[in-house]
């Protein structure tokens with residue numbers, strides 16, 4: 001005979017949003033093997049939770065050796081870009097319900113950069129390319145005594161490329177970068193664009209010359225992978241095209 005207490009438990013269980021999800025993660029530990037292996041983890045998830053929540057549950061409750069980067073958990077720091085079901089995304093911005101959770105969800109490190117362990121790659125070549133384009137305001141003459149003024153129109157010229165969080169989702173989705181890690185890659189060009197088109201900056205020519213290099217902007221094959229991958233919605237390919245045009249016309 002059912003009791004009010006049992007009825008309540010059954011009703012709560014029927015209403016539970018939790019489902020069992022298979023997280024299939026490509027594991028790599030150079031201290032154990034030179035080869036990576038796929039490993040399945042079963043995790044109880046509310047479909048409204050994110051891939052990052054699933055990774056946390058695995059790390060905290062099942063296998064503390066699972067290695068990945070994350071910091072802000074809110075799409076700001078750019079540290080948790082990974083390949084999820086074959087597409088570059090931020091784990092903290094990807095909901096389980098949007099990934100067809102009846103099937104295993106595949107999670108692996110981004111491509112084109114050396115995997116150090118599990119989902120962690122060596123970001124140094126990526127950041128070196130970023131440093132190479134001088135991602136800071138360059139001006140000549142004396143320091144002004146008040147702020148450098150800029151019109152709304154001038155500010156809007158580079159607004160899109162200010163949104164970059166350096167997650168590397170674009171660069172590591174680029175087939176040119178996969179084949180030749182010497183290519184500056186979309187993220188470095190986006191960050192060069194941000195200063196080349198800033199009316200207050202005076203090193204545009206210098207940055208354009210850096211990107212005129214054999215490994216520079218002309219390597220782009222306009223595949224749009226970068227634009228598709230960008231979690232900030234930046235029109236990456238358009239920015240690259242604008243830098244190419246500035247190199248030809250020297251107008252920016």
Ligand code: SF4
Nearest residue numbers: 164165167168170230
């Ligand atoms: S342009 Fe977009 S995808 Fe590329 S590093 Fe910046 S935020 Fe990430």
Ligand code: FES
Nearest residue numbers: 073075077078092
């Ligand atoms: S953890 Fe910071 S962007 Fe995802």
